[in-house]
Amino acid sequence: MTLLQWGKQGALITPRCYHTANLLSTNKVLIAGGQGGLETCELYDVATGFFSSTASMKNARFYHTSVTLADNRVLIIGGTNGFSGTLNTCEIYDPATETFSSTGNMNYHRFYHTSTLLDDGRVLVAGGYGISHAGLIAQNESPAYLTSCEIYDPTTEIWSTTGSLAVARNQHGATLLSGGNVLVAGGINKNWVYEYESLDSVEIFDIGTETWSEVASMNYKRDNVNVILMPDSKVFVSNGSSGADRSYSNTCEVYDPTADTWTQKSNLNYNRHYHLADMLNSNQIIAVGGYDYGANGGTVGKTEIYDIISDTWTISDNTETPVVFNTITNIDEDNILILGGLNGGYSANSEIFSAADLEAGVYKIKVDGYFADDVNYFVGPTPLLEEPVLNFEIDTIGSEDFKSIEWKGYFKPTYTGNHTFFTNSDDASYFWIGETAVSGFTTSNALVNNGGLHGTAEQSGTIYLVSGIYYPIRIQFGENGGGAVMEVSYSNAVQAKTQTFTGKLFYNVDTNGF
Numbered sequence: 001m002t003l004l005q006w007g008k009q010g011a012l013i014t015p016r017c018y019h020t021a022n023l024l025s026t027n028k029v030l031i032a033g034g035q036g037g038l039e040t041c042e043l044y045d046v047a048t049g050f051f052s053s054t055a056s057m058k059n060a061r062f063y064h065t066s067v068t069l070a071d072n073r074v075l076i077i078g079g080t081n082g083f084s085g086t087l088n089t090c091e092i093y094d095p096a097t098e099t100f101s102s103t104g105n106m107n108y109h110r111f112y113h114t115s116t117l118l119d120d121g122r123v124l125v126a127g128g129y130g131i132s133h134a135g136l137i138a139q140n141e142s143p144a145y146l147t148s149c150e151i152y153d154p155t156t157e158i159w160s161t162t163g164s165l166a167v168a169r170n171q172h173g174a175t176l177l178s179g180g181n182v183l184v185a186g187g188i189n190k191n192w193v194y195e196y197e198s199l200d201s202v203e204i205f206d207i208g209t210e211t212w213s214e215v216a217s218m219n220y221k222r223d224n225v226n227v228i229l230m231p232d233s234k235v236f237v238s239n240g241s242s243g244a245d246r247s248y249s250n251t252c253e254v255y256d257p258t259a260d261t262w263t264q265k266s267n268l269n270y271n272r273h274y275h276l277a278d279m280l281n282s283n284q285i286i287a288v289g290g291y292d293y294g295a296n297g298g299t300v301g302k303t304e305i306y307d308i309i310s311d312t313w314t315i316s317d318n319t320e321t322p323v324v325f326n327t328i329t330n331i332d333e334d335n336i337l338i339l340g341g342l343n344g345g346y347s348a349n350s351e352i353f354s355a356a357d358l359e360a361g362v363y364k365i366k367v368d369g370y371f372a373d374d375v376n377y378f379v380g381p382t383p384l385l386e387e388p389v390l391n392f393e394i395d396t397i398g399s400e401d402f403k404s405i406e407w408k409g410y411f412k413p414t415y416t417g418n419h420t421f422f423t424n425s426d427d428a429s430y431f432w433i434g435e436t437a438v439s440g441f442t443t444s445n446a447l448v449n450n451g452g453l454h455g456t457a458e459q460s461g462t463i464y465l466v467s468g469i470y471y472p473i474r475i476q477f478g479e480n481g482g483g484a485v486m487e488v489s490y491s492n493a494v495q496a497k498t499q500t501f502t503g504k505l506f507y508n509v510d511t512n513g514f
Contacts, residue, residue: 003356003470005317010050013042015346020066021327021339022074024095029329030074033061037081055099059089063111069154070121080111086130104157108148112170119180123152126184129170145170145189163211167201173227180207186222186240198223216260220248226277238277249273266311272300276328283308286336291324299324321349358506361390362409363513371404371478373428373451375441378406392488400484405477408513410470410506419465419492423450424458426485429477437474456485472514
């Protein structure tokens with residue numbers, strides 16, 4: 001069985017949003033720039049989950065784009081610095097030396113553009129917004145919404161203008177099609193203030209003629225649109241609104257380049273404007289974050305997985321910190337990284353979504369000595385025993401004297417509602433469920449606190465659980481001598497108190513717990 005779940009990583013050194021993130025050949029991720037005009041950058045280490053500083057950019061910037069070039073260097077393009085207007089400057093990060101160097105400037109200042117790596121190693125930049133510090137005044141082109149496009153050649157470090165878009169646009173989406181052409185979809189082209197200015201128009205850039213052609217329009221107008229090339233060469237899009245009308249920000253559709261047609265697909269379960277989506281693996285797409293302008297309101301924490309074959313969305317694990325305006329980076333198949341964003345302020349959040357192989361049962365660790373209510377005791381001693389087990393039974397005939405045991409895994413309820421958990425022990429026992437079972441667990445935040453030296457005694461705690469969710473659990477027990485007792489049971493409205501957990505306990509075989 002496979003469980004897809006979010007795991008908290010280290011914190012960004014600098015909280016940020018509107019930044020970029022690129023996977024490097026060194027198995028690190030370059031995080032560059034961000035809100036208000038940051039020049040600082042940092043590296044995320046995929047192996048450790050932590051961050052380190054790296055060289056700063058030559059220019060502070062946000063709303064820029066970045067492309068990993070064929071030689072594994074990263075090209076940083078345009079943006080704005082929030083002070084002196086829109087940028088046409090570009091620079092390149094070399095992961096081998098961890099330094100930035102300036103490269104050729106674009107012909108047009110722009111942000112909110114798209115950048116696409118072409119099959120021949122060049123980079124196509126399309127559209128965007130061009131303004132100066134004085135206000136909505138175009139630099140190099142009028143109106144401020146740009147039709148201009150240009151191509152960067154990394155061998156010459158020169159930008160060359162190319163065919164212009166038929167429709168000026170920014171905050172659109174783009175993807176490289178099978179065969180080497182480029183598709184752009186949606187965006188905004190009328191008014192800086194949202195007033196039903198989003199686009200449903202779609203264009204394709206012919207790499208041979210370097211010209212754009214309009215193709216069939218989407219069923220909905222969309223800005224901040226996710227545009228994803230699927231394995232069958234069709235194009236999936238999600239996200240967007242038409243100005244103030246955000247009622248359809250849960251809709252999705254697919255473009256068939258051969259037939260030049262758009263087909264509506266199943267809706268997301270949540271309205272999530274500004275959400276991000278990416279291929280999770282060859283058969284699935286992941287949707288993360290976004291803002292719900294509907295009745296529910298707020299930033300969406302639930303993750304959804306789209307199955308391409310069955311055309312269905314399934315609600316998955318919650319991100320620990322719901323965010324918008326973050327980045328999403330595909331580390332490898334079944335591993336997705338999100339960084340930064342907004343959540344009541346600039347966020348230093350980082351989380352990785354990965355696949356965990358689960359087996360029935362929980363993972364048991366036995367150590368020598370009585371833990372004396374020290375919940376971190378199990379980190380120190382060398383385990384006497386480590387093994388997966390199907391339940392919480394112990395040896396009650398003396399062998400548990402002056403021993404301590406910890407069980408870790410998941411509880412998967414089949415009922416939605418209040419669940420009461422019990423520990424009946426001699427001596428101390430504790431039971432945690434949910435986020436506190438994974439980190440930050442203390443005696444005071446245990447759902448069941450049955451601590452201290454005592455004879456056989458039972459304590460309980462009640463928590464609301466949702467059917468089908470895998471909840472992390474951690475249980476600790478210690479016996480200081482004189483006979484050991486440890487029983488774990490639960491009950492709910494449809495289940496009388498029982499010590500039978502068949503079909504409800506699971507553990508991660510890769511991490512021996514969760």
